[in-house]
Every structure is written in structure tokens, then in C-alpha cells.
Amino acid sequence: MTSLLRSNHPKTANPSAKQKSWVPTLLIGVAIAYLSLILYLPALNVFVQAFSKGVGPFFDNLLSPNFQVAIRLTVLMALVAVPLNLVFGLCTAWAIARRRFPGRAFLLSIIDLPFSISPVVVGLMIVLVYGRNGWFGGWLQANDIQVVFAFPGMVMASVFVSMPFVAREVIPVLEEVGSDQEEAAQTLGASQWQTFWRVTLPSIRWGLLYGLILTNARAMGEFGAVSVVSGNIAGKTQSLPLFVEDAYKQYDTQAAYSAAVLLAFLAVVTLVLKEIVERKTRIKDLQE
Amino acid sequence: MTTTSSQFDRPTRKSVWQRLAQVPWTWRIMLSYLSVMLFLPLAAMFLKASTEKPADFWRIATSPIALATYDVTFTTSLVAALLNGVFGTLIAWVLVRYDFPLKRIIDASVDLPFALPTSVAGLTLATIYSQNGWVGSLVAPFGIKVSFTRLGVGVAMMFISLPFVVRTVQPVLTEMEKDIEEAAWCLGASQWQTFLRVVLPPLFPSILTGVALGFSRAVGEYGSTVIIASNTPFKDLIAPVLIFQRLEQYDYAGATVIGVVLLLISLVMLLAINLLQAWGKRYD
Structure with a gap:
């Protein structure tokens, strides 16, 4: 503006x-x-x-089995975490943005809470709930379900740390757009779903996209929380950020940087997309 | 949604289930998601901590090694956040007020610490600040070691907390009217006086908010700091790394107690940040 x-x-x-x-x-x-x-x-x-040393070592590392597992796990984590947080974020934004009720500011801080908790503490909490000695540990073991030191725990950690992004970006947009158009649509006989799909979604799309980009970057890149719950087993529960640290600790600097450059590339893509979305919203603001 | 007729014959005698049925489904999804993902883990940690006797809790929370990690964590984070308070404000100022080549790219790049995974940040910072790295080799002749010392932890914390100050100060600076500054100049104030008396006061709440946000992020940071530090107790071991080590030794009580201490401090910081933001809004 x-x-x-x-x-x-x-x-x-x-x-x-x-x-x-x-x-x-x-x-x-x-x-x-x-x-x-x-x-x-x-x-x-x-x-x-x-x-x-040229692109040779990079591609050599890219082909190593542990590296490929790390890439697959990272992508899978994002594939689960992003849709879950999308649904949560949209419902939350929808529930909160249009209402004034006592404790609203408090609820907003609670939704932001995952950002203020140290990633290691996030991991610790998940271990305390689902770990061997945790609340559900006995039941999970009896049913042969592994959460901690396995993929489900890693997903939970990345979902936790990237939880607030969507809600946080969509709430201000929904507040600004107001509910006039939606009311008009409903008066004209649109169903709730139609109203959401045809009226609300187009007006919040850039904010939503912005939130999704950030969610994805954090879900793929999270290190601390995932590292606590994953057990860091190479080729099994090691996502790319964990691979970077592990390779560095094993003095395999070349492998560490091969993984790092992939993640850095992801970061650059994230920043470029973010800039594009920001520009789009700025142009829209100007037109109004 | 639910029928509107039920809104009239409220409130007293309804059963809990009937009331629950009135809650819109968006609320139900939100609350159940929050309960499973956020409240349940939080409750698990606080209950685990409460099974410790208060005396034991206090003993673990104030053991010499824990106290040393608090010192390293909080002092270093504070210094890093304050440095960013100065340089972040300067960067925001430059980005808002001046035009220069590549400005848009520089502006976008400030968010890099949000987008770059922390382990990558730790890896590359440890490399260039090591004794034969790009920057480390420049200061090594003066006997300054950065990587694998507390100074390195500080550099990593500066990296991850930088965007907070810039991004909280920038919008306030953009909204600020230039007329007032020009009036101050016209009335004979020097540049320095104008900055101190006219520009800084309305910016101050947002600078403090940014510093507090950066500080609270730096306190919890694990990925970049664990790589750049040598993690030696009493030297550069930070609290999150201590929690991790306790967990690796299956000392759940020890990990939980220090985790609760860290969490309580984050909650206090969150409260402080909210108060700061309210204070900043008084100018609106």
C-alpha cells in the first residue's frame, strides 16, 4: 500500500x-x-x-541409498503435514476471523504457541506421549504400532512446528474482506460449500498460498523436533535436514553439502514464490 | 449448522452433549486438532514434571550444569537479539528510505533464515566461521575463534533472529509520516536530534517487539547452534542441547524438568511480546 x-x-x-x-x-x-x-x-x-569439485560428487551422493531415503521421507512428511495443517488452518481462520468473543486474543496466542516452543521441547513432548514409557506407549506397543523413532512421530513433529502458518496468514485476509459478499451469495441461494468455493476461496487465495508455502518450507526443513523423535537412523528415519547433520558429524562434508544445497535450493524457491505472492497481493491492494 | 430455534431456550439445563452438538463443525475440527496436537503433549509434559517432588524438581532445575546452560542460552540470545535490534532497525531503515540497486532482492533475502533449514544454516556457518573458513580465517590471527565456541553460538543466534526485527520495524517505518521529520528539520533540529527525538520514539515498541521475538526464537534454537557449538558443558552447551542429551541417556525426568523451565520462559516471553504489541498500538 x-x-x-x-x-x-x-x-x-x-x-x-x-x-x-x-x-x-x-x-x-x-x-x-x-x-x-x-x-x-x-x-x-x-x-x-x-x-x-564439479557436479560429479553431487550426483554421486544423490544416488546413494540413504540420501534417496532422506529425500523420500522429507517429501512424504510435507505431503502429510501440509494438507493436515491446511484443513486445520482454514477451519481455524473461518471460526475465528468473523467473530468477536471473549478470549479471542487468548485463542489466537494459543494457535501461535507452537512457534514459541523450542523444537527440542516439542520433540520431548511427543516422546512423553507416544514413547515407550509415555502415556500411550504401552497400548501402542501392545498393538505393535511404532510412533517414536518411526515415520508417524516425525510427521507429528513437523505438523506441530508448522501448525500456525495457514491460520495466521488467512485470518487477517478474511477480516479485511468482510462477510458482505458471502451473505449476498447465501441470500441468492448458494449453499455453504458453494459460497466457500466460489466466494471465500478466491478472495483469500493469495494469503492461503502464502501460508502453504511457509508450512511446506518448515515441514520439510524442521530439524530439532524431528531429530528428537526420529532416533536419526540412517536410511530409515533420517530426513534431509537430519542427513546434513549426520553426514557432517561423520566427517563426510561432501555428502552434507550435497544435501544442504538441495535444501538451500528449496529455500530459494520458497523465497521466490513468497515474493511473487507478496507482489500479487500488493497489486491487488492498489487496485482497490 | 445447527438450528436457530435452540438459541432461544438456552442456557442452564442442557446436557453437555446437546451443547456440543451446537458447536459449528469448524470449531469442532479446530478444537479437536488443537487438543490432540497441542494440549495433549503439553499436558503430558506438565504432568510428567509434576510427578517429581518439588525438591527434586528444584534440584534438577538448578543443578550447576543446568544453571550454566541457562547462562549460555539466555545471555548469548540476549546479546544476539540486541545486536539485531540495532542492525535490524538499520536494515529496515535502509530498505524503506533509500533506493539502491538490487534492493528488492535484498529485501526478499532477509527472510532467508525463515526458509533455510536450521541444520543447513549451522553447517555453513560452522564452515565459514571455522579457523580456515572465509570469515574465521580473517579473525583467527587476532586469536579469536568463532566456530565451536560461545561466539559461534552467538553468530548462529544472530542468523536465526535477524528477520524478526527487520520485519516488525519495516511496516511501522513505512507507515510513518515523513512530514514530522521534515518539520523537525525545518525547525532546526540536526539529523541526529531528529532521529533520536522524532523517529525513534514511535519505532521503539516495534524494535522491542522484534528483539523479544528474536530472543525467544534464539533461546529455543537447536539445529544451527548444536552444529556450530562444541557442546562442552559450562562453555557453550545450551539448554535445548542439554535436554537432547538427557533424552539420549533416557533421563526423562531430567529432560522434562529443563523442558518445563524453557517452556515457562517461552510463555513469559509470549506474554511480554503481546503486551509490547499492545503498547505499540497505542499510537494507532
Whole structure:
């Protein structure tokens, strides 16, 4: 909104610019230097290390069985976590956005809670519920179901840490859109489902997409929580982020960077998609 | 949804089940999902902690090694978050107020720590800040070691908490009217005075919120810090890593007690952040 307006008067923007033109240059320099030290050099390093000996080692690692299992597990985790959190996020947003009730702010903080809990604590809690000595441990063992140190536990961990994204992005959009159009649709005889599909969904689609992109990135990239519940067994319960750490600890730096570069690529794709969605919503804001 | 007639003959004598039937299905999905995914694990941890005798709880929570990890975790996170408070505000300022090449890409790249898995961040930070890495080799001649020390933990925490300050300050700065600053200049205030007296006060709540968000993220961080640290007790062992080690030794009580301490601190931080945000909104 206003972010677009600010560039309209670049010439008159800074009255004192003539005397002190070194200030912006200095500040920009400091900002870029800091970002380089903390973000850019580390990011660049991932690509340099991964391909320093050409693409050969990268593809060799890509073909190793443990690596392929790691890729498959990572994708599977996202495939389960994203739809689950999509349903939860949409229901939550729908339930909360249009109502004012006592304790609403409290409920919103509760939904945000997974972001404030340390990933290791998340893993610990899952172990305490589903682990061998946990609440359901005995029952699960009796029925020969393994949750902790197996795929279901890993999925639970990644679902937990990526839970709030969709709701958090959709709620403000729903609040802003208001319910007039939906009421109109229902008055004209649309069913609830039709109203959702034809009226609500189109108006929240960018916010929803934004939330899904973030959910996916976090579900695939989660390390701490998954690491606690997975047991980190190579070729069995090791997702890509765990593979990175394990390979590094085994002094197989090349393998670690081959996995890291894949994840870094995922991060870049996430950022690009995010930017595209942000731009779309900005253009929409301007049209209104 | 349920029929509207039942809304009239409320409230007292209905059974719980009848009332439950009135709850819209979106609420039911939300509440059951939250119960299974969030409340159940939370309850498991608090109940596990409550089976410890208070004296035992206190003994584990304040054992020397635990106290040392709190010190490393909280002091380092605080320093990292405060540094980001300064540099994050500066970055937000530069991104909002100046035009320069590649600005859009730089703006988008600030979110990198949100998108990059933490183990990748730890791996690459450990490499370039090691003694023969790109940055580490520059400071090594001065006898400064970064990777595998507490300083390295700090660098990892700076990495993961950077976007919080930038992204909370940026919108406030964008909304801020430039007229007031220009008025201050016209009335003869120096640039420095304008910044301190006019720009900073309305920004301050959002800077603090960003610092608090970054701090609370850094306190819980595990992936990047466990890789860049040597995880030596009393030196650079942080609380989340201690929990992990306790779990590996099947010391569930020890892990739970420290987990509860960390969780309670996150809850206090969450409360503080909400209060800060309310404070920031008083200008609206």
C-alpha cells in the first residue's frame, strides 16, 4: 500500500541530502556488510562447497541409498503435514476471523504457541506421549504400532512446528474482506460449500498460498523436533535436514553439502514464490 | 449448522452433549486438532514434571550444569537479539528510505533464515566461521575463534533472529509520516536530534517487539547452534542441547524438568511480546 507510494518523490525526499549525502551511503554499506556476514556469505558457501569439485560428487551422493531415503521421507512428511495443517488452518481462520468473543486474543496466542516452543521441547513432548514409557506407549506397543523413532512421530513433529502458518496468514485476509459478499451469495441461494468455493476461496487465495508455502518450507526443513523423535537412523528415519547433520558429524562434508544445497535450493524457491505472492497481493491492494 | 430455534431456550439445563452438538463443525475440527496436537503433549509434559517432588524438581532445575546452560542460552540470545535490534532497525531503515540497486532482492533475502533449514544454516556457518573458513580465517590471527565456541553460538543466534526485527520495524517505518521529520528539520533540529527525538520514539515498541521475538526464537534454537557449538558443558552447551542429551541417556525426568523451565520462559516471553504489541498500538 504505502510502500508503493514512498518511491513517488525520490528527488524531494531528503532535504538535507545535499550536505550529508554520505549518510545514506554509509548506512547502506553497513546494512549490506552485516547481511553479507550473517546471510549472504553462509548462503553462497553452501553452493560453493557443494559444487567445488564439479557436479560429479553431487550426483554421486544423490544416488546413494540413504540420501534417496532422506529425500523420500522429507517429501512424504510435507505431503502429510501440509494438507493436515491446511484443513486445520482454514477451519481455524473461518471460526475465528468473523467473530468477536471473549478470549479471542487468548485463542489466537494459543494457535501461535507452537512457534514459541523450542523444537527440542516439542520433540520431548511427543516422546512423553507416544514413547515407550509415555502415556500411550504401552497400548501402542501392545498393538505393535511404532510412533517414536518411526515415520508417524516425525510427521507429528513437523505438523506441530508448522501448525500456525495457514491460520495466521488467512485470518487477517478474511477480516479485511468482510462477510458482505458471502451473505449476498447465501441470500441468492448458494449453499455453504458453494459460497466457500466460489466466494471465500478466491478472495483469500493469495494469503492461503502464502501460508502453504511457509508450512511446506518448515515441514520439510524442521530439524530439532524431528531429530528428537526420529532416533536419526540412517536410511530409515533420517530426513534431509537430519542427513546434513549426520553426514557432517561423520566427517563426510561432501555428502552434507550435497544435501544442504538441495535444501538451500528449496529455500530459494520458497523465497521466490513468497515474493511473487507478496507482489500479487500488493497489486491487488492498489487496485482497490 | 445447527438450528436457530435452540438459541432461544438456552442456557442452564442442557446436557453437555446437546451443547456440543451446537458447536459449528469448524470449531469442532479446530478444537479437536488443537487438543490432540497441542494440549495433549503439553499436558503430558506438565504432568510428567509434576510427578517429581518439588525438591527434586528444584534440584534438577538448578543443578550447576543446568544453571550454566541457562547462562549460555539466555545471555548469548540476549546479546544476539540486541545486536539485531540495532542492525535490524538499520536494515529496515535502509530498505524503506533509500533506493539502491538490487534492493528488492535484498529485501526478499532477509527472510532467508525463515526458509533455510536450521541444520543447513549451522553447517555453513560452522564452515565459514571455522579457523580456515572465509570469515574465521580473517579473525583467527587476532586469536579469536568463532566456530565451536560461545561466539559461534552467538553468530548462529544472530542468523536465526535477524528477520524478526527487520520485519516488525519495516511496516511501522513505512507507515510513518515523513512530514514530522521534515518539520523537525525545518525547525532546526540536526539529523541526529531528529532521529533520536522524532523517529525513534514511535519505532521503539516495534524494535522491542522484534528483539523479544528474536530472543525467544534464539533461546529455543537447536539445529544451527548444536552444529556450530562444541557442546562442552559450562562453555557453550545450551539448554535445548542439554535436554537432547538427557533424552539420549533416557533421563526423562531430567529432560522434562529443563523442558518445563524453557517452556515457562517461552510463555513469559509470549506474554511480554503481546503486551509490547499492545503498547505499540497505542499510537494507532
